[in-house]
Amino acid sequence: MSQLAASQATSRILSALAAALPADALLTEPEQLAPYECDGLSMYRQPPLAVALPYTAEQVQAVLRICHAHHTPVIPRGAGTGLAGGVLPRADAVLLSLARLKRIVRIDPLARVAVVEPGVRNAAISEASAAHGLYYAPDPSSQIACSIGGNVAENSGGVHCLKYGLTVHNVLGIKGFLADGTPLSIGGEAPDDSGLDLLALMMGSEGLLVVVTEVTVRLLPRPRVAQVVMAAFATVEAAGDAVAGIIGEGIIPAGLEMMDALATRAVEDFVHAGYPLDAGAILLAESDGTAEEVADEIARIEAVCRRHGAVSLAVSQSEVERLKLWAGRKAAFPAVGRITPDYYCMDGTIPKKHLSAVLRRIAELSERHGLACANVFHAGDGNLHPLIFFDANQPGDVERAEAFGLDILRACVEAGGVITGEHGVGVEKLDAMCVQFAAPELATFHAVKAAFDPAGLLNPGKAVPTLHRCAEMGAMHMHGGKLLHPELPRF
Amino acid sequence: MPVSSAGPTGTLDAQSGAGPAGASTAVLDPAERILADAICAAAADQRVLHLRGGDSKRGLGGTAHGEPLSTLGLRGIVDYDPAELVVTVRAGTPLADLQAELVAHGQMLPFEPPDWPGATVGGAVASGLAGPRRAFAGSVRDALLGARLLDGRGQVLRFGGRVMKNVAGFDLFRLQAGAWGRLGVLLEVSFRLLPRPQREETLRLPMAANEAIQRMNRLAATPLPLGGAAWCEGALHLRLCGSAAGVDAALPGIGGQTVEPAAAAAFWAGCAGMPPGHRPAADMRGPDQLEVPLWRLSVPSTTRSLGAEGEFAVDWCGGLRWLATDAPPSEVRSLAASLGGHAMAWRGNLAQPAMHPLDPVRLALHRRLFDVFDPHGVFDSGRFDAAAVQAASGAT
Incomplete structure (x- = not known):
């Protein structure tokens, strides 16, 4: 294509998009595009052709249809917190932000489901469900900012996924559009869709297969109590053996995290969580559930850690202590x-x-x-x-x-x-x-x-x-x- | 490097150009080689193969077509380390053998598959059938971590892995659960496991279905160690599973009568196939003798009782309804759809495919996915929407 023809094609698609979207839902000026030129992996940068910021599913569909008709690539984007360049733009592509689709459509406390738009933040689902004693379990570390649509695209996990699963285990259905704007509905509140399990295929598909405009998620009852054990070991091997011992004991901890000596020292210098500096490895094991379950599980975890030669051991006795012990692990990246x-x-x-x-x-x-x-x-x-x-x-x-x-x-x-x-x-x-x-x-x-x-x-x-x-x-x-x-x- | 063994093809056309004789050169053991050769031969002769493990689901949800291809040569546990909570097992392994090995290590498959005589691991995955624990511990695909399979070209494909957390590539292994072998022959699968609960108690509370449905949903919204919630024969059945301390603490608040352990175990194992309550009792091996067709409806968990429509049991904390009805299939399908769910023909109505019809968009996607995995139409489609079947075979 000649430069002139290319520029004519660009202006045709931009005017088509402008006609289909509200005035503030299409960005084309370089200074407007700059914030969208990368995600959490910032060494890759590329401004897109334009950014579409639709408010509704209908506008999403319109953008897809227009881009399809103009053979223009579309890059769906959630909150942009991804770490792998999954929403890196291209110069010839429209960046389709789902950030403005952020309605919580409904929460059904009896059926324990929430229906939300993709731009809703992960943590906002739990916040909105808290009044019913419910929450959305997957908790990626960026949960205060990342969106449920992005979680679907990445099949996000979190610290508690050993016990409560990944996004794929907690999403019941999606609605959205194929690349050409064809509406698609998969799953829902009824378990196990008929036919092939397309819902599972959508999870973690990194925006290559579908643009999601509505997500139905499962909510879980919030555990009544949580407690954490911090155990220090002389070597990584001993800590690893303790992990095998805990699982071998028939325990699925709500969280089970390890740090080596270098990470532990960096963290302790930074947040003073109370980790021993001479340890070869630190283990954090959390138990949650009813008071009886947690008391029982914590005692068993402690016993396993002792048996595997823990050189020091601390159990949180309050929510403040629990958060302090976790603070170190959660600060590991900035500490490093x-x-x-x-x-x-x-x-x-x-x-x-x-x-x-x-x-x-x-x-x-x-x-x-x-x-x-x-x-x-x-x-x-x-x-x-x-x-x-x-x-x-x-x-x-x-x-x-x-x-x-x-x-x-x-x-x-x-x-x-x-x-x-x-x-x-x-x-x-x-x-x-x-x-x-x-x-x-x-x-x-x-x-x-x-x-x-x-x-x-x-x-x-x-x-x-x-x-x-x-x-x-x-x-x-x-x-x-x-x-x-x-x-x-x-x- | 895997890629060097496949050669520097440089183009995606390499796959379609390979044709039915172009089986992958990846390492296959003799039992797997037999299957790969059978697939390639069937593809060359345009024959249809009907994959068969222990044949325990014969007649279930549809009629098989084509020549049987047995997976029973694929036998044994490949890798099992209880501390990993992961097992890798060959598809033709009897499910009972796997379960026995897991029990010996205090672990279990989370999804509680039906343990019909002869059932294999591959069949458990391919059918995607899960028991009462499904509502609390997840479905078959939820427990799948990876799979090796032969596609309709006879080439071996490995998706997923043997680890809990893995986001590399599309989750095509999960797509195998409930695919009834339509996308390929499973060779080996890896599951995530759960420890067996320290303590299980089953409570029986006589009440009407609607009351039971409300009650089970309310209980599931509180942090109780629930592992089963079903209604049949005029009573709500609740299973509490977890640590002894947790179960003991939960029991007094619920009420009802404790069911003796052996009877409770038999009850829940029975539910995995089909809960009691239907007369005459359905014989798994004699579906043709059923007087009234049986249906399995998947619906939102708080859906009202469908007693007037022939519901005789409720499982999965309300999400699964068992109906015995001689209403026309189209009426049962419409009922399920109107409730936001879908209906699977279970027994006694074999004239039609088991699965609920697909909407046009998903139907088109099914056709294309069948063509991706099975371009020559080798694998039997007896259980799928007739429209998808027709298109898939017509596409070759």
Whole structure:
């Protein structure tokens, strides 16, 4: 296309969008587009062609139809807190923000469901349900800001997902549109949709298959009591054995988190949560439920930790103490951010039994790459967040951090794990996908994408690498970067 | 690197170009190789295969077509470490064998599948059928973590993994639950497990269905250790499961009569297949002798009792309704749809596919997904919406 023809095409689609949307629902000026040029992974930046900010599902549909007719890519966006570049714009694409669809349509306390629009914040669902003694269980660390639509796109988890599940376990139905604007309704309050389980396929599909305009979620009764045990161990191995011991005891803790020595020291210096500085690893195990259940479970967790040689042990005796013990873990990322100019957060999941071996491997790699690495670990579900220290101003440091990160993800896959536990693929882990999946699987992903979006217009290029890219990936190139939204907790 | 073994194809056309003879070169053991060869041969000859495990669901929800292809050669637990709460098991493994191994380690499948004689793990996943615990501990797909399967080209695909948290790639393994083998032959699956409760108590409270439906929903909105809530034979049945301390503390507030443990276990196991209360008792092996067709309706949990429409049991804390009715299928479907749910023909009405008809949009998506996994129409569609079946076979 000549430059003139391209500019004519652009003005045609912009006028079509302007005609379909309220005046304040279309942004086209460079200074208006700037806030949308990246998500939480801020090293990738690209302003979109335009930003559409519809107020209603009908306007969402209109945007999709117009873009489809003009063969223009659409990138759906929630709150923009994602960590993998999943909503990175393209210069030729319309960014479709769902942030203004933020109505809580209804809450049914007897049926324990909430029907909400995608722009509703995760935490707002629990806030609105609190009067009924109910809450929405998945609690990603960014829950004060992230939206339920984004949670659906990423299949978000949270600290409590071992016991209460991920987004996929807590969403009952969605309404939305296919890329061409065709309305689609999947699931609802009745369990198990008929036919293939399309609802499960939508969860974590990173905006490639559907644009969601309404979500029905399950609400759970809020536990009456929660208490946390903090146990310190001489070594990571001993802490890992205690984790296996707790699960082996038949306990599913509401939360089960581990930090290694470097992370613990960084945190203790920062928030003074009362963690022992000489420990090789710290374990936090939370129990929730009725008073009787919690008292029983906490006693059993304590016994297991003692049996596995805990060098010190503390049990929260009040809500203030519980929050203080958690404060350290929740501050792990910013605490690490205080002792290194930059850090690169990895997100692999491994079978828990290989934790010691993988951490030893990470220590070896740390030495080889000449970069320090602190480890925080969702110990209950095997999700490991190595935080690689580097200094972006030091020549070669970024490349070394990337190479180190790649080696860590390889180690996770070699241990029988996966390249991303909760942050998603986005653009960040396209290359890592080539490590985890073979060509026939990647081809199947592309075919499924085409089944929903034959024209390939919905968030194209994200989440699944082309076979060509994988074939050419002689030197895998992983990208790190500073996180945007430093004010949000990240754990 | 997996990609190097597949060759630098560089284009997505590699897959469709491979054709029925182009089975994946990925490592298959002899039992898997037999299945892959059978799929490739069927694809080449345009034959339809009917996947069969223990045949325990024969006749259930539809009639099978095509040549049987047995998965019973795929047997055994591949990996089980109780501390991981994860088991990986081959699809032809008898469900009873897996359950026995889990019980020996104090664990269980969360979704409480029906334990009909001969049932296999693959069949439990493919049918997507879950028992009374489903309302509290999740469905079959909720417990699935990953799967290896052979698609309709005979190529082996691995989706998901053996870990709890995994957001790499579309969750195509979960799509296998309830797909009745339409998308491929399951080779092995990984499940997330739960510890068996320290203590279980079942309470029986005589009351009418509508009152029971209200009561079970109200109880589920309070933090009680519930693991079952069903109504049949004129009584609400509640199962409390959890720590001894938690269950003991919850019991006094509920009331009712305690059911003796063996009877309680038999009751809930029975519910996983079909709750009692229907006369004559339905024999799983003799569906043709049923006098009245049986239906399984999925509805919002607070839906009123459908007693006037033939409801004889309520399970899943109100979300599942069992109906015995000789009303025309279209009426039963309309009833379910009007309530915001759907109806599965269970027994005694085999002239039609089991599943509730799909709306046109989802129907089109089904056709395309069938073509993605099974472009040559190898796998039997007897249980799906007739329109989807027709289109899928017509597409080849």
